[in-house]
Amino acid sequence: MKKIVIVLLLALAGVFGLTGCKKSDSPTLYVYNWGEYIDPEVIDMFEEETGIKVKYDDFVQNEDMYPVIQTGSAKYDVVCPSDYMIQKMIKEGLLQEINYDNVPNISNIDPTYLKSAEEFDPGNKYSVPYCWGTVGILYNKSMIKADIDSWAALFDKDFMKANGYDGEVLMIDSVRDALGIALVYLGYSLNSTNEAEIEEAKNLLKEQFPMVDAYVVDQVRDKMIGGENPIGVIYSGEAIYTQRENPDLEYVVPKEGSNVWIDGWVIPKNAPNKEYAEKWIDFMCRPDIALKNFEYITYSTPNAAAREMIEDQDIKNSTIAFPEPSVLEGCKTFQYLGEETETLYLNKWNEVKSN
Numbered sequence: 001m002k003k004i005v006i007v008l009l010l011a012l013a014g015v016f017g018l019t020g021c022k023k024s025d026s027p028t029l030y031v032y033n034w035g036e037y038i039d040p041e042v043i044d045m046f047e048e049e050t051g052i053k054v055k056y057d058d059f060v061q062n063e064d065m066y067p068v069i070q071t072g073s074a075k076y077d078v079v080c081p082s083d084y085m086i087q088k089m090i091k092e093g094l095l096q097e098i099n100y101d102n103v104p105n106i107s108n109i110d111p112t113y114l115k116s117a118e119e120f121d122p123g124n125k126y127s128v129p130y131c132w133g134t135v136g137i138l139y140n141k142s143m144i145k146a147d148i149d150s151w152a153a154l155f156d157k158d159f160m161k162a163n164g165y166d167g168e169v170l171m172i173d174s175v176r177d178a179l180g181i182a183l184v185y186l187g188y189s190l191n192s193t194n195e196a197e198i199e200e201a202k203n204l205l206k207e208q209f210p211m212v213d214a215y216v217v218d219q220v221r222d223k224m225i226g227g228e229n230p231i232g233v234i235y236s237g238e239a240i241y242t243q244r245e246n247p248d249l250e251y252v253v254p255k256e257g258s259n260v261w262i263d264g265w266v267i268p269k270n271a272p273n274k275e276y277a278e279k280w281i282d283f284m285c286r287p288d289i290a291l292k293n294f295e296y297i298t299y300s301t302p303n304a305a306a307r308e309m310i311e312d313q314d315i316k317n318s319t320i321a322f323p324e325p326s327v328l329e330g331c332k333t334f335q336y337l338g339e340e341t342e343t344l345y346l347n348k349w350n351e352v353k354s355n
């Protein structure tokens with residue numbers, strides 16, 4: 001009896017083993033993207049329409065993603081970095097050119113954003129814009145009575161005390177964003193390579209340290225919606241979502257200026273499946289898919305055809321999602337500043353965080 005059971009188990013193991021082999025031989029696309037940055041149904045739709053299985057991983061910051069691609073410790077077919085990181089990866093030969101014959105839906109991307117993307121990807125050879133937006137201040141009008149229009153709201157201790165929120169700031173946990181905010185507030189370029197200016201920005205952030213409740217990225221959304229904190233730094237797309245959930249929340253791009261960013265799809269040099277990656281990029285450029293992602297993640301879409309399809313007029317005309325030209329004039333795109341300056345920024349940021 002035992003022998004029969006063993007034979008049956010071995011037979012079953014063989015069947016399952018063969019099934020597993022077949023499964024691993026099926027076409028698979030490896031995607032690396034920001035957390036909570038796509039409608040999960042879009043992945044299902046891509047798999048169903050193409051027959052390509054998607055293995056999807058996410059990251060928190062560009063700086064977390066970069067070493068994975070740079071070292072080749074994991075091979076992804078398509079990745080979604082930000083502007084300055086795309087520029088860095090191009091310079092270092094980590095990306096391969098996109099064959100636009102396989103991405104006909106590129107025609108749906110507004111030429112304005114393709115032109116902006118040329119600041120970090122000349123000729124749009126290596127990247128296709130996915131989402132864009134600004135960095136600003138989100139504050140609770142029921143907790144802070146003063147109108148906020150300046151980065152001073154994050155650094156002016158007297159203002160904070162007068163408005164009852166000293167020590168409750170949610171500061172962004174990002175090297176370039178945090179130092180960029182400090183630089184702009186001090187009147188410098190957010191792409192400064194001047195060591196004295198970067199040192200001054202670092203010192204400002206160190207002075208701010210006791211006023212900060214936490215350094216966050218994604219968590220700012222839930223904390224602000226729940227009224228845990230009265231003020232924080234946030235990306236514009238997250239601000240749209242928070243206002244839906246809590247009407248007391250107000251978003252502003254400070255008068256000193258800010259960062260306007262573009263995240264784009266790229267194909268790493270060592271991508272195992274370039275053909276699948278281009279199918280994915282083309283799929284993401286399809287108007288109905290771009291609209292679906294926009295409605296889910298609420299980050300501004302560069303897809304002109306998708307924007308025309310937005311039915312909610314409040315969202316379609318939102319000055320958070322689609323700011324006035326006068327606001328964007330004061331915003332700049334991050335540039336890759338070179339390895340030496342990048343290291344300088346990182347060292348200064350580490351000094352702030354180890355305060």
